[in-house]
Amino acid sequence: MKLSLVRLSCVVRTTMVTMILLLLLDCELSGRALGCTEDERVGLLNLKAAFNFPNPSWHADHQDCCRWKDIKCNNVANTMRVTELHLNHTIHQMRWSVDASLFLPLDELQVLDLSWNGLAGKTSLCELTGLEELDISGNDFVGSIPPCLSNMTSLYTLGLSDNHFGGAIPPSLFSSHRSLEYISLSGNAFEGSFSLASLANNSELKVFDLRDNSHRLTLETGDAPHASSHHLFNDGIQEIDVSSNSIEGELPSYFGSIFPRLEYLNMSRNSIKDNSFRGTLPLSFCKLELEYLDLSGNDLGPSMPSCVNASRITHLHLQKNNLRGPLPEFLHDASSVVTLDLRNNALSGVLPSWLGSLSELRALLLAGNSFEGLIPEELCQLRNISMMDLSHNNFSGRIPSCFDKLAFGNYSQAPHGTFQIPNSAPMVGLPNLYGEKTPIYVGINMDIIADSPEEVEFTSKNRHETYKGVVLEHMSGLDLSCNNLSGSIPLQLGYLGDIHSLNLSHNHLTGSIPVTFSNLDQLECLDLSHNSLSGDIPQQLIELYSLSIFSVAYNNLSGRTPEQKKQFATFTRESYEGNPYLCGPPLGTCNSTEGSTLAPPPPAEHQEDSFKIAFAWSFAGSYAVAFLGTVLFLYLSSYYRTLFFNFIYRHVPYFHFL
Template identity: 65%
Template sequence: MGTMILLLDCELSGRALGCTEDERIGLLNLKAAFKFPNPSWHADHQDCCRWKEIKCSNVANTMRVTELHLNDTIEQMPFYLDASWSLNASLFLPLDELQVLDLSLNGLAGFTNTLRLKNLRSLNLSGNDLKQVPNLDGLPSLTKIFLSFNRLEDLNNLKGLKLETLDLSGNYQSFSQDELSIIWNMTSLKYLSINWNELNDSIFEGFTNTLKLKSLQSLDLSGNHLKQVPDLDGLPSLTDLYLSDNSLEHLHHLKGLKLEVLDLSFNKMSSKDELSVIWNMTSLKHLSIGWNSLNDSIFGGNSFRGTLPLSFCKLELEYLDLSGNDLGPSMPSCVNASGITHLHLERINLRGPLPDFLHDASSMVTLDLRNNAFSGVIPSWLGSLSELRALLLAGNSFDGLIPEELCQLRSISMMDLSHNKFSGRIPSCFDKLAFGNYSQAPNGTFQMPRAPFLLPFNNYGEKIPMHIYLEMLVQASSPEEVEFTSKYRHESYTGLVLERMSGLDLSCNNLSGSIPLQVGYLGEIHSLNLSYNHLTGSIPVTFSNLDQIECLDLSHNSLSGEIPLQLIELYSLSTFSVAYNNLSGRTPEQNKQFGTFTREKHQEDSFKIAFAWSFAGSYAVAFLGTVLFLCLSSHYRTLFFNFLYRHVPYFR
């Protein structure tokens, strides 16, 4: 009995330590101002520290609200309508211990008076409708401010601030030299992003004469109109430089910089002499020069013709992306791959066997060699790359058997061997591989340093759902992106989604024999594609163990027998195809998960026709809605087409 009383006393004490009454009332007033339906924010719920989107800390033996996330509260409102509004800043006065405030994606046009929070360190106003930086004089402790994707024209209220992080990305403004000089005088600034604006070379004339950014470590100027790298001699602490999606042709101002991260992808570099300055950067760890071109071909250009120079071997890299350039037919044998964790060599015209330098790539996490002209057998030593989580060899001419040594890749989560010439049987030992079993494949291996600024739109220009966008922001320190085909779509995976994705694609080969029963024990795999082979025998009944499977494609083989009735229990399955086989017997009843798709050829064809018509109607409505939206908003129209240019090859 005494123990029960003690526990009750602790519980009551815990409630007494909850947020103050002033904070609770203040939060309810904020809820009314934002008009968002959060059921946990209720007058009857006394302890607001237990409400969602709020974090409290113990301040002077009292629980006080220190973090408040009021982002995307108008998610249900059509985003093509003018939803801008102003917020009374006095509503935040009861929250005087607040350190982190997130008001992103709310359509805010500003504050009706000065925001006064003496302890606030981080303020997120991204994705609103601000035309000028709000008055920040009442925030003496502010070190981080995020102002991306607004309509900023006036930066004067940044004057005098001692910031460490400043994000002005995606405002699509040229900004004047006088306005930018405010930033150049921020001696404490460490992380600066002005990407996706309208900056050109002239804005950086006399740049070094005005710089006082002695502490700046990361600078992101991606998505602007630069033809040459600005003179950055006045930035002695600079280690990370992002210049992708410009029109860069000249790199001579990189000389002498001690960079660790350099992103020059999606530019117009054509001279190998310009690249020579990079090969001498011995401090470089992460390098991306993929997809540089002189033309608008679908697959990027062929600016860098010929093999890489031997001086390239001086680099001790962790991240390397050379995709989309004609660098074949081979890589220098002296490449130091011992420290490389992510290697992207897609479509660079490499030929012959798998490069020997990969034998020493013991730290490799991502190996992307897709769409080259590699041939021959897969060497057995590939199975020794114990850290490998993504093996992407699709679109080559590898032949022979799939080696059983690949079953030693115990951390693998995505393996794409499709569109090759592999023959023989599927290795029965594949059940030993992780493919989503995170106890074997630890999280965090896809993490790489990167500036924390992300577009809130997907590859189709659509607004990303807030819960996904927040996950991406959490993982924004990672630039690693892995492409994989699932549900008949070629998708890019990054952040938390990449960490959780798992799949095996052996389609479009010459594989024969029966499907091993052991494949059915990959209980954590999300996508399995064995289509367009010469597989025989029945569908293994063990496939009923694929609890997490979302896409299962066995079409275009010579499978026989019945579809196992147990497959109707696969509740995650959303794409299933066994078309163009020799299946017979009863098909599972149209209930449970199987009630959502069809299997027989004529049924599948009619389904495709019906789906095509319904999709066409939906697409037409979506298209007209998008056109209306783009007509109404020049700001998002520019954002939309710039994003298409960057991510959809046909627009380049």
């Protein structure tokens, strides 16, 4: 019995080992049988020779081209066929023209990426009608977009950006490619007219990119007939970018009706004019639930529709649009907004208290308007704020002392990463959605957002800078310059230990420079110039190791300048000029060890009090002289004295009873 069990066990083991060996052999044989075809292998070697690109894995001795670099194969009818060819950033030495016949042996090719290779001439890839994804961005192709591209009806990704294509954008590009999900035409030289309604013909389209066009386009604004019908209704498109195009015309009235799921819209730096029929923005715009909106650098004033839906917007750029009147009321519902940029408009009135309820706000940019009144205390509720620019307005009164409650670079208060542009384009989750074959436009769009992240403009270190990416996440600053602010500088501002830039210049601030400013150890720029500050400059400021810009020019400061060491050794006399009672390097030497022997003038309020006193004494003296002169005159002249008392008797009833 035991012997039988042993024999049975041996048989089972032998059988299992045999099956494993057969399986491995089958896999090996299958791998050889399923390798790419000989025509494909030879065609790829010819392609390598034509382009002369170095790729050691593409070698005649390597039989299975499916294992070569930059190539992907799929099983087609039990044979591995080349379906993807990724040759981006491959040719580095000279320009080449594309010969489409080199790709014809790859008759199962679905994905072709030739981007950023310096390829020149006119593109001639129309024979590859089976392509589903084509990216020829970043080359030097010229001429018009070939009409024969309309024959490539299987395309769902088309990248033509950063070439030298010109002429009109052919309507057939959209009408023939009903499966397009992504199209990028940015960085070319298109001209002529273009209708956004043509995008509605593609129900699958998700991303339309037409940035940075070097020529002039005219936007067709005529109403789209039957805008609610299915063929003019695209509920898939999520991203439209037509920025920096010098577009002429009006935003069409049907815009919001045909793109109901649009989340990202960038139409900045164009010349879009007022829509004389529907107001500055069409009322259909109110149907959109955008997450990112940039309309800056246009002329959409004087107002925006009050029905704009701002509940999901995280980044809103409306600077330089000739907007007038009070702060737009629709912003009251912008509870998710992180960046609010309304710079350089003509907005006026007082800031509403509800502005403090925008709890996610990190960049509040209102410079270059005509806002007036007090800076509301409610702004102290913006605990996440990193950058606040209220400069070049007409704010008056005192600086709120509660600003020390704001983050201004304190990352324990402000969440990291909120300046990122929302994933409005279909990038997140697509690898899981498409399995192993992730569309190349996912990578393209990620590169676009990496090249064009959220940007915030802020003046620091006497320069107007644009901050983005990691630098933006770490930047913090407060700019209240060029207003009518008065009173003393709150001591509490000295507790903003993580702030990088503080500009209070060109106001009417009085009092002394707070000693607490010595706590601002991250401060790189401090501008207190053109005020009425008095007293000494705190010597403790020399401990600000990060300070690179410092100005207290044109105040009423006195005493010695800070010792010329550490960062203060780099500041020139321009940092101190306009303070006649200030001495020491880099200004003139002091006359005594205690400072200048000249006494500073009294503060402005003391000068005002002295003027009032002098005026009162002058008025009283003049009144006394006039009274005594009249009495003396009546005493010396009996005739006028009689007339005077007769006048008094007739006109003053009191004298009737005497």
